[in-house]
Amino acid sequence: MRISDDRYSRDRSRLDLALQFIRHEARTHTIKTWTGLTDDRIRKLYRTYVADSSECHVPRHRGKSPSQAAFFMRSPRMRQETALLASMLLLFDVLPAQPVSADAPRPDATVPRGSLLCKAFEAYRELSPRPNISFEHTVFLATALLRGHELRINACRDCGSVVVVDRLVLRTPTCLECQQTHATFRPPSCRTR
Ligand SMILES: [Zn+2]
Structure with a gap:
């Protein structure tokens, strides 16, 4: 029984x-x-x-799932949204708080983790004023960040907030907000004439 x-x-x-x-x-x-x-x-x-369902029609997507890491890096706005989504993936424990070493076992696509993934995605959709990242792209991002082959999580060098960067970027990045603050408050000698 x-x-x-x-x-x-x-x-x-x-x-x-x-x-x-x-x-x-x-x-x-x-x-x-x-x-x-x-x-x-x-x-x-x-x-x-x-x-x-009494809700409106849910489109059914066929074919391949997204697999382009460049999608997340294509504009400052997308990078900002990706950072917000990555923060939610960390907050809901879809991604481990500490980087996983290359030979350590990685969390799998399990039902409990899938449920956390849904919660992280829903939180992102609520927090972003104009969410542009689909659920399929969220699944791709969670997997890509876990593997660390193409994208990785970093901390903004000025404020410490979460940023997602291309794996090959060597400099410690800054978030969009800090970049904009620097652009606004540049001393006169730094401005282009
Ligand atoms: Zn920052």
Whole structure:
């Protein structure tokens, strides 16, 4: 009896997470990776969700998930949003507070971690005045920051707030706000004539 209760509760958590992912417009492949559900079960779940949902239509995304780290670095505004999202990933423990060494085991795509990922994404959407980063891009960012091959988290050299930088950047970066403060308060001798 105990075993079947445990199984039921595990299955229930996976279905709940899949529904949250569907609501956030995740791709089938992503839902499969994080919940372990089969394609067929995800399809059925999606159909039931759309049929039962009184909310507006949830678009279903097919094809490849995003994989471009450059997306997060393409403009000062995107870098600022990426920093906010990375802060939420740290705050909700999706990412470890301390950098993970190369040979240490890394947190996996598990149901509890998936649930924290949803919370971090929802907090980012609430805090950003005009959120531009999708759930799929959030999944990509969380994975990229954990691996540290392309992007890494750093602290602004002036105020210590979270910044996300290209792995190859050597200088300690500054956040957008500190950059703007420097630009406003440059001494006259530094201004271009
Ligand atoms: Zn700063």
